[in-house]
Amino acid sequence: xxxxxxxxxxxxxxxxxxxxxxxxxxxxxxxxxxxxxxxxxxxxxxxxxxxxxxxxxxxxxxxxxxxxxxxxxxxxxxxxxxxxxxxxxxxxxxxxxxxxxxxxxxxxxxxxxxxxxxxxxxxxxxxxxxxxxxxxxxxxxxxxxxxxxxxxxxxxxxxxxxxxxxxxxxxxxxxxxxxxxxxxxxxxxxxxxxxxxxxxxxxxxxxxxxx
Amino acid sequence: xxxxxxxxxxxxxxxxxxxxxxxxxxxxxxxxxxxxxxxxxxxxxxxxxxxxxxxxxxxxxxxxxxxxxxxxxxxxxxxxxxxxxxxxxxxxxxxxxxxxxxxxxxxxxxxxxxxxxxxxxxxxxxxxxxxxxxxxxxxxxxxxxxxxxxxxxxxxxxxxxxxxxxxxxxxxxxxxxxxxxxxxxxxxxxxxxxxxxxxxxxxxxxxxxxxx
Numbered sequence: 001x002x003x004x005x006x007x008x009x010x011x012x013x014x015x016x017x018x019x020x021x022x023x024x025x026x027x028x029x030x031x032x033x034x035x036x037x038x039x040x041x042x043x044x045x046x047x048x049x050x051x052x053x054x055x056x057x058x059x060x061x062x063x064x065x066x067x068x069x070x071x072x073x074x075x076x077x078x079x080x081x082x083x084x085x086x087x088x089x090x091x092x093x094x095x096x097x098x099x100x101x102x103x104x105x106x107x108x109x110x111x112x113x114x115x116x117x118x119x120x121x122x123x124x125x126x127x128x129x130x131x132x133x134x135x136x137x138x139x140x141x142x143x144x145x146x147x148x149x150x151x152x153x154x155x156x157x158x159x160x161x162x163x164x165x166x167x168x169x170x171x172x173x174x175x176x177x178x179x180x181x182x183x184x185x186x187x188x189x190x191x192x193x194x195x196x197x198x199x200x201x202x203x204x205x206x207x208x209x210x211x
Numbered sequence: 212x213x214x215x216x217x218x219x220x221x222x223x224x225x226x227x228x229x230x231x232x233x234x235x236x237x238x239x240x241x242x243x244x245x246x247x248x249x250x251x252x253x254x255x256x257x258x259x260x261x262x263x264x265x266x267x268x269x270x271x272x273x274x275x276x277x278x279x280x281x282x283x284x285x286x287x288x289x290x291x292x293x294x295x296x297x298x299x300x301x302x303x304x305x306x307x308x309x310x311x312x313x314x315x316x317x318x319x320x321x322x323x324x325x326x327x328x329x330x331x332x333x334x335x336x337x338x339x340x341x342x343x344x345x346x347x348x349x350x351x352x353x354x355x356x357x358x359x360x361x362x363x364x365x366x367x368x369x370x371x372x373x374x375x376x377x378x379x380x381x382x383x384x385x386x387x388x389x390x391x392x393x394x395x396x397x398x399x400x401x402x403x404x405x406x407x408x409x410x411x412x413x414x415x416x417x418x419x420x421x422x423x
Contacts, residue, residue, distance in 0.1 A: 002282055065399045067358035070392035073375045077385040153272030157362065160379055170274060174365065179281055186278035190271045197270045 005180035006187065017188070023083075024165040024192065027155040028148060030087045035094035035147055040140060043102025057103060064096040068154045076161050086155070086163025093154050094147040101143025105136035137207045145200040152193045156185065166192070214374075214386035215393060222374070222394055229370035229398065232288070232363065233356045236295035240352065244300055248307030258308055269301040273359040277366055291363030298359060299352040306348025310341035343414045350406030357399045361391075371395040 010017050046053040063071075072089040079085035109132055117131040159167025169185030172178075215222055251257040268276070273294060280290040314337055322336040364372025374391030378384045 062400065065354055065403045066396040067361045067399060069358070069361045069372060069375055070395050073379065073388050074392045076379070076388060149270060149272075153274070156272055156274050160376070167274075170278065173278075179278075179286075182278045182281065186275035190275040190279070193270050193272050193275075194267070 006183035031090040031094040039098035047106035081162035086158035097146035105139035214390040240299035244303035252311040291368035310344035
């Protein structure tokens, strides 16, 4: 039974598996951290300025269309086969979903609510923190979820460019023509993605403003 | 860039393989998704159940899904094609159902009131109204399958991904990586553009203008 073989392989190298998982999670943390820090303020700006929106949103849309493998592999000529290379490429992949969703989130706030906040005498800062951001949060989180799944999936490919992560079992499985080792990588990544989806969709539900 | 200019025949052949893979998968996925969507769109319970199962499939990263199929189909292009069909299925069904459910029931009722039979209602009212949203789904599915087919090259699926993986395997062949990346990016961007144009053509705005 190949599933049993795969489990045995992983169990016999528990520390290696843990390190690979750690590295995979590090990729996710780096890419999403930078993605959120850059794209949430940027999305706030593009939702307000037509000029900024035109250039930046089109660039984000184009970036999203380009296959992730191409983006990942193109980092090599510049940064070599390394963790940095993979982390940079993965960050680039995390940007479009967060940016496009943040933009849509701030655009989608009903003008009447903004007016009401203004009429209540709220300052600019109060409006942002107490009205706009809470209303935009669920949609922003949808973008973060999409970006997380994208990064988890693409980080598997990072092993091909020497980046480590759970993809090492995939590259090793190919090198040794061993389907059981391939399955170790595939099952781990699939479970990671499903848990991330569950966790983040739960968070999204919490953030939703009661109607 | 050099490789692209010096070996246009090789790149072109891989491009054709890529297109073949994507179009076979998309055609089969559409053939499955259309009847499925029409069937489940009529009932909210079915819609929730089927879309729920499909979204779990969509969450699984593509490379993992292809590997999970290997014990069933072997390490060949079929694993890739089945994975492509599954992913496309999720996007297509989700969009088709949204398109069908988005039609104003009053319009369908008006069509019935005009004495149209079921078939006429479908061809002359429901399908034209749902088409722009459905096409957006096909566009998205095409983009996603082009991307995943690139990964499929590692699984003997052929296509432009071969250039990328060869470029990694043969140390320093950055020219191959560039050629593969440029070709596959161009393919994705052009496909996107083609479908956007098509959506615009079938969109309601143009038709209303045309009939006035």
